[in-house]
Amino acid sequence: MNVTTRPALLDIAAIRDEFPILRQTIRGKQLVYLDSAASAQKPRAVIAAMVQAMESQYANVHRGLHWMSERTTDAYEGTRDAVARLLNARDRREIVFTRNSTEAINLVAHSFGRSVLRPGQAVLISAMEHHSNLVPWQMLRDAHDIELRVAPVTGAGELDMAGLETLLTDGRVGLVAITHMSNVLGTCTPAERIAALAHAHGARVLFDGSQAIVHRRIDVQALDADFYVFTGHKLYGPTGIGVLWARHELLEAMPPFLGGGDMISSVTWERSTWAEVPHKFEAGTPAIIEAIGLSAAIGFVESIGYDAIAAHEARLTDHALARLSAIEGVHVLGRAQDRGGVVSFTLDRAHAHDVATLLDRQGIAVRAGHHCAEPLMRRFGVDSTARASFGVYTTHEEIDALADTLARVREFFA
Amino acid sequence: MFDDLRDLYQEVILDHGRRPRHGSRLAAYDASAKGDNPMCGDRVQVFVRHDEGGRIAEAGFEARGCAISVASADLMAETVAGRTDDEVRELAGRFRDMARTGEAAGEDAAIERLRPLAGVHEYPSRVKCATLPWHALLAALDGKGEASSE
Numbered sequence: 001m002n003v004t005t006r007p008a009l010l011d012i013a014a015i016r017d018e019f020p021i022l023r024q025t026i027r028g029k030q031l032v033y034l035d036s037a038a039s040a041q042k043p044r045a046v047i048a049a050m051v052q053a054m055e056s057q058y059a060n061v062h063r064g065l066h067w068m069s070e071r072t073t074d075a076y077e078g079t080r081d082a083v084a085r086l087l088n089a090r091d092r093r094e095i096v097f098t099r100n101s102t103e104a105i106n107l108v109a110h111s112f113g114r115s116v117l118r119p120g121q122a123v124l125i126s127a128m129e130h131h132s133n134l135v136p137w138q139m140l141r142d143a144h145d146i147e148l149r150v151a152p153v154t155g156a157g158e159l160d161m162a163g164l165e166t167l168l169t170d171g172r173v174g175l176v177a178i179t180h181m182s183n184v185l186g187t188c189t190p191a192e193r194i195a196a197l198a199h200a201h202g203a204r205v206l207f208d209g210s211q212a213i214v215h216r217r218i219d220v221q222a223l224d225a226d227f228y229v230f231t232g233h234k235l236y237g238p239t240g241i242g243v244l245w246a247r248h249e250l251l252e253a254m255p256p257f258l259g260g261g262d263m264i265s266s267v268t269w270e271r272s273t274w275a276e277v278p279h280k281f282e283a284g285t286p287a288i289i290e291a292i293g294l295s296a297a298i299g300f301v302e303s304i305g306y307d308a309i310a311a312h313e314a315r316l317t318d319h320a321l322a323r324l325s326a327i328e329g330v331h332v333l334g335r336a337q338d339r340g341g342v343v344s345f346t347l348d349r350a351h352a353h354d355v356a357t358l359l360d361r362q363g364i365a366v367r368a369g370h371h372c373a374e375p376l377m378r379r380f381g382v383d384s385t386a387r388a389s390f391g392v393y394t395t396h397e398e399i400d401a402l403a404d405t406l407a408r409v410r411e412f413f414a
Numbered sequence: 415m416f417d418d419l420r421d422l423y424q425e426v427i428l429d430h431g432r433r434p435r436h437g438s439r440l441a442a443y444d445a446s447a448k449g450d451n452p453m454c455g456d457r458v459q460v461f462v463r464h465d466e467g468g469r470i471a472e473a474g475f476e477a478r479g480c481a482i483s484v485a486s487a488d489l490m491a492e493t494v495a496g497r498t499d500d501e502v503r504e505l506a507g508r509f510r511d512m513a514r515t516g517e518a519a520g521e522d523a524a525i526e527r528l529r530p531l532a533g534v535h536e537y538p539s540r541v542k543c544a545t546l547p548w549h550a551l552l553a554a555l556d557g558k559g560e561a562s563s564e
């Protein structure tokens with residue numbers, strides 16, 4: 001990310017103190033956790049908020065008339081306010097809770113995809129999507145006669161904007177669904193420009209913010225987005241809670257996704273009517289404790305501030321790119337100008353799984369494989385990569401440990 | 415630095431992983447099957463040619479995967495040559511037990527040749543790397559095109 005004025009350094013020691021797990025040793029070695037893009041560790045505030053809710057006030061939401069249920073409903077709905085502020089949504093009713101990003105995208109594919117989109121229209125994704133922003137659209141294509149188009153990615157790992165525009169020109173694209181930051185290449189996509197192009201050609205636009213929201217402030221109004229999704233567990237929150245933000249008028253126009261309790265207004269044998277937005281999309285008992293945890297996670301991120309987080313991660317990423325490219329035989333995938341704290345690489349003569357196993361023996365946790373982005377792997381002519389990804393708690397020393405150990409891994413397989 | 419990994423990455427494994435002797439499609443074969451590990455993207459295709467007596471004359475493979483899976487495929491191709499399908503099925507069972515527990519029944523030449531792979535049992539996420547080629551081989555012998563994952 002481009003940071004011109006760099007805010008003061010984060011107090012990393014203090015931040016690390018908030019994450020009890022970072023004190024873990026793995027087979028006698030200090031844990032070096034470089035897999036935050038898969039899932040981030042949880043600060044004490046998140047753990048405490050969830051425990052506290054269960055120990056002091058837990059009950060179901062939106063139904064009990066008793067004190068406990070009222071408190072819990074307030075806390076659950078309070079998370080909706082927190083998310084609305086985080087995204088700068090116009091209206092808290094634009095926030096729908098889901099299990100994760102995957103479910104949020106499936107909700108849009110089912111509901112918007114089968115009612116607002118018409119057979120013969122197209123959905124446009126990019127070649128660097130996570131499977132969760134690809135497979136739901138393939139399913140829609142096959143069930144509903146929607147064409148699926150894929151915007152190309154350049155050799156540098158950036159979105160090919162000219163290619164994207166070409167695919168929009170016939171006016172048949174009804175929805176552009178694109179990642180805001182690649183979980184493989186670290187590339188941040190130019191969301192404002194994508195939204196402007198999509199709208200100019202009559203399409204709606206969805207951003208998969210699963211990675212982006214961890215690294216930068218998201219303003220859905222400034223982006224002029226129509227849908228924005230993210231997942232709590234990558235943002236230092238718990239698993240089981242994700243968010244779909246959508247313009248209120250779109251949510252109003254969309255039919256429910258799942259049917260059941262909590263999402264109805266009235267039910268007879270003949271028919272049911274739907275609850276107001278957003279409850280229409282939240283069938284069944286939601287992830288109450290997890291929503292409360294997400295609120296605490298948002299509070300944690302905001303207390304540090306996105307400017308400081310982005311600056312810290314930019315420094316780490318620069319450092320990682322410099323150290324890794326200095327190792328003979330290491331190849332980093334993608335060299336986007338605008339990028340976040342995710343670095344994928346291959347090592348000559350060693351498969352990514354073997355690299356990961358050797359690193360793991362030194363306590364260094366990285367991800368290895370296709371990162372749920374098989375078509376992107378093929379685009380870059382590799383089967384798999386190793387991936388190091390950074391969070392607020394990542395240190396320069398940890399990146400040095402990775403680079404030093406990688407140099408030894410290279411010797412091992414030489 | 416990696417001394418404790420020498421149980422897993424023995425010289426034999428590094429050597430066969432790097433320079434497999436049987437890592438190609440056979441010019442002529444009468445059985446073949448693919449094995450896939452969707453979790454990590456490993457993929458192997460095994461080819462087998464039998465002689466008139468019904469014994470395996472030759473086995474070969476094409477693989478995309480880590481050192482463990484390639485070395486396992488190569489040592490497998492080497493050990494199954496000259497054996498009947500039933501002997502191979504029996505050996506595959508013992509190999510699977512060895513990959514999971516580190517222990518193998520018997521001390522015959524075939525299992526001894528495969529013993530360098532016993533170290534994977536300490537790495538639960540890597541056991542499948544070693545067993546994938548065997549699943550593909552059994553699928554080939556059973557006339558199935560794809561190995562079913564465990």
Ligand SMILES: Cc1ncc(COP(=O)(O)O)c(C=O)c1O
Pocket residue numbers: 037038100101102103130132133179181182183208210211231372
């Ligand atoms: C870019 C991107 N999109 C979507 C997802 C899916 O997130 P989840 O599994 O929480 O739905 C991930 C994480 O794996 C991701 O990195």
